[in-house]
Amino acid sequence: MNQPSKFSPSIRQLRAFRAVFHLGKLSAAAEQLSLTQSAVSVLIRQLEEGLGTRLFDRTTRSLRSTQAAMEAISVAERVLRDVDSLGAGLRDLGQLRRGRVSLAITPTLGEILLPAVVRRFGKLHPEIRVVVDDCAPDQFVSRIVGEHVDLGLGAPERAAADVDTERIMGDTLALVCRKDDPLAARTRLRWSNLDGVPVITVRPGYGIRQMIDGAAAHAGVMLDVANEVTFFSTALWMTEAGAGPSIMPTAYARASRHKDLIVKRLHEPLVSRDLSLVTKRGRSLSPSAEALAVVIRSELGSA
Incomplete structure (x- = not known):
């Protein structure tokens, strides 16, 4: 047999080869692989032609493995183990088992x-x-x-x-203040109500600070930022300690564990993200x- 260049056996051919090698009969290999006997025969013939060597000697009742088959079986089984391992691994990923x-x-x-x-x-x-x-x-x-x-x-x-x-989900800007803060008594808190009130908020450079400054400007208010912090958690404990109200996203303020603080959404404009x-x-x-x-x-x- 002449060996074509760059031949790569298919997985189906290797599975057929392994089954025939171990079972010695096309009929038994076909039953194991759920294929017809003729389909297995074609796969073996394609593999032999591609490799350019005979893998089995045919007799009237069975197939006898050649020396080439003896040498090839360990390689074929290793390839099939790797393929089966890859398939199992991908199934685990797809089925969220790892x-x-x-x-x-x-x-x-x-x-x-x-x-x-x-x-x-x-x-x-x-x-x-x-x-x-x-x-x-x-x-x-x-x-x-x-x-x-x-x-x-x-x-x-x-x-x-x-x-x-x-x-x-949506989020808005809010003022956080102590219960004894005069702003806590307002039913509807507007940005204009912050005129002249020292407040705490994040430093410039954060996207939320741009939203705060833009809302104040829209309301015609020049915010008196008494403290600029890096973390809203710092603003919360400072507000609780009496350093003044703070401006932050409503979601963060309401998720805090500071039960003595009031969270009031800021209106006119209502700023959402x-x-x-x-x-x-x-x-x-x-x-x-x-x-x-x-x-x-x-x-x-x-x-």
Whole structure:
């Protein structure tokens, strides 16, 4: 037999070869493989022609393995073991029996949104490891576009043509104050009510600070920012300690454990932002990432 160049046996040919080698009969191999006898015969003949060597000597009742078959069987079985292992591994990933999923989120949002999500996901998929990338707001989109993570949960500070967003919930800006603060007694709190009031909020450079300054300007108010902090948690304890009211997202304020503080949504203008699932455009989610997205939708809802 002449051996064609660059011949690669198919998996079906290798499975037929293994069955015939161990069973010695086309009929028995065909039954094991759930094929017809003629189909097995064709596969063996194709393999022999491709390899350029005879693998079996035919007799009237059986097939006898040649020396070439004796040498080839260990290689064929190793290839088939690897293929079966690959198939089992991919099935495990697809059926969520193992794997990992990575999520980008800013530290502030992670603190208020992820605990319930991670607990629920862990109960549903204990074999899947969740990796949280708690990145700075200005790194959020680049972590997703650069495929450092599978998906993100947040409010992108900049529009990006290469990401897709799915709204999960809405959020607004609010004032947090002590119960004895005069502002706590107002039924409807307006930005104009903050004129001349020393307040605490985050430093410039954060997307939420741009929203705060823009809302105040729209209301014709020059905010008296007495303290600029990096973390909203700092603003909360300072407000509780009597340093003045603070401005922050409603979701964070209401998730805090400071029970002696009042959270009042700011109106005129009512400033809202969407918290979204963010994925790279054109990139399919893995089964693990899609499962996490399902839990996020279920736990956080669409408010």
